Amino acid sequence: MMKAIRIYEFGEPEVMKIVAVERPVSAADEILVKVYAASVNPADYIIRRGGNDGLKPLLKLPMGLGIDAAGIVEEVGSDVTGFKHGDRVYGVPNYLDGSYTEYLAAKANQFALMPRTISFNDAASLPACARMAWSGMVEKAKVRPGQRVLIHGAAGGIGNLALQFAKACGAYVIGTASAHNADFLRQLGADEVIDYNTQKFEDVASDIDVVFNATPTTTVDEALRLRSVPVLKEGGIFVCTHGVWPNEEFKALLARKNATVSMAGVGIDHRHCLTEVAKLIDAGSVKPIVSKVYPWEQAAEAHRSIETKHVRGKIVLEIRKED
Missing domain, CATH: 3.40.50.720 (NAD(P)-binding Rossmann-like Domain)
Structure with a gap:
């Protein structure tokens, strides 16, 4: 078992609840990521409210929230290459699976090795x-x-x-x-x-x-x-x-x-993109901008903040402390 934020109804930030759920198992082409941080994006509160016209037909309760994350590879699917147990990675979860969670299983090609020079909180602010x-x-x-x-x-x-x-x-x-x-x-x-x-x-x-x-x-x-x-x-x-x-x-x-x-965003090769971004960050050419880090227990407050539409850079939810 693990903890994850789930919504059982659409609505205001308070509909988000931290609950116990089954820990996912990675498929052959997936990695299981022990999540340390996830960022908050406008898509998150749009989905939490019930989605726009394009999303409404796809949303099914209960569901998770979050479209990017950073963490450590816990398991590697049998068909996966380029990752090993213990790698520090960042990327996006499978569509609508959510990343406000202690563990997520996702297609390996949606993740890349994190920049070496930044923290999980900073890395989680980047992928989406x-x-x-x-x-x-x-x-x-x-x-x-x-x-x-x-x-x-x-x-x-x-x-x-x-x-x-x-x-x-x-x-x-x-x-x-x-x-x-x-x-x-x-x-x-x-x-x-x-x-x-x-x-x-x-x-x-x-x-x-x-x-x-x-x-x-x-x-x-x-x-x-x-x-x-x-x-x-x-x-x-x-x-x-x-x-x-x-x-x-x-x-x-x-x-x-x-x-x-x-x-923008059509036909993205996630791993290539995030690998190139990591090079720029490690070279000092680009830096992640995090306006505030909230413990994930304060996800409702984080959502209220981003809904002002005046956030500089990104808001991050810390799922667990970095070792």
């Missing part, structure tokens, strides 16, 4: 957001030295990593954020910061190669999309972390710029 930021910046936009990149929501979990990845690629990066986060973004390497409360980004930014929308919402702000295309240069790309359903006006704007649109 790093895969989106890496997919958007490196795989979809293919950011190159000297390009101009505009990141909406640059202080958030995905946004701050997208900024750091773009800088590691040699780009000139402009981030939108509140004034409160301006110095924080400059410390991460932002070349310019636009306060979205006092400035319209389209009045400041121009000749942009890549616009990356990392705002913490579940649907794309249509007005933001329409305002973003005009700042793109000819042949630019708009990358989003949410589903994009182009309307006629949006498609017409893109066509005028010979620009394209792409969704």
